[in-house]
Amino acid sequence: GAGVSQSPRYKVAKRGQDVALRCDPISGHVSLFWYQQALGQGPEFLTYFQNEAQLDKSGLPSDRFFAERPEGSVSTLKIQRTQQEDSAVYLCASRAGDTEAFFGQGTRLTVV
Amino acid sequence: DQQVKQNSPSLSVQEGRISILNCDYTNSMFDYFLWYKKYPAEGPTFLISISSIKDKNEDGRFTVFLNKSAKHLSLHIVPSQPGDSAVYFCAASARGGSYIPTFGRGTSLIVHP
Numbered sequence: 001g002a003g004v005s006q007s008p009r010y011k012v013a014k015r016g017q018d019v020a021l022r023c024d025p026i027s028g029h030v031s032l033f034w035y036q037q038a039l040g041q042g043p044e045f046l047t048y049f050q051n052e053a054q055l056d057k058s059g060l061p062s063d064r065f066f067a068e069r070p071e072g073s074v075s076t077l078k079i080q081r082t083q084q085e086d087s088a089v090y091l092c093a094s095r096a097g098d099t100e101a102f103f104g105q106g107t108r109l110t111v112v
Numbered sequence: 113d114q115q116v117k118q119n120s121p122s123l124s125v126q127e128g129r130i131s132i133l134n135c136d137y138t139n140s141m142f143d144y145f146l147w148y149k150k151y152p153a154e155g156p157t158f159l160i161s162i163s164s165i166k167d168k169n170e171d172g173r174f175t176v177f178l179n180k181s182a183k184h185l186s187l188h189i190v191p192s193q194p195g196d197s198a199v200y201f202c203a204a205s206a207r208g209g210s211y212i213p214t215f216g217r218g219t220s221l222i223v224h225p
Binding site: 042048093 | 116118144146148153154155156157158161201207210211212213214215216217218
């Protein structure tokens, strides 16, 4: 497809369960970002990749959060031992240069 | 501490009138600014951007103004249409920060027919 694709669109996890969220960026886009958006808030930065290199992970809230982009294309955000405060929409974006980033539709994670 | 602030959570405007959405930032290193529009259950969609070397950028009905001395930018929509009803996010980035966008909390715009 032409846009950023995220899967699944919705995920319900039991507290303590591990989850993996997938992002397929726009083909050829070097930069990839993950954001977390809580209800009524703006997107909060989690981590940034340039190709396969994770250049910034300063926004990851705890060591339960882990992201990878092993071949510089598809990325996975993994959350271990999910907790209720992890409930949010997780947004992925990709970018070709230094200008605008294009977002996917997001994955809504609900931890029960 | 929020580096990008959108102090108006909501704005209501009549169709055909001007909508003005405001954004303030605190980090003087920010040199590239963006506005995104978001409909429910969708991801943010890029709308318009401006570099710090400019003070105005226009694209159709949308104009962004940048006042660097005041660390303030605004998005003008003229004329407003009901389809413009959405949440608008202001974002700012810096060359030294790999141009990673920092977002405000958003302003919900409602345009009444």
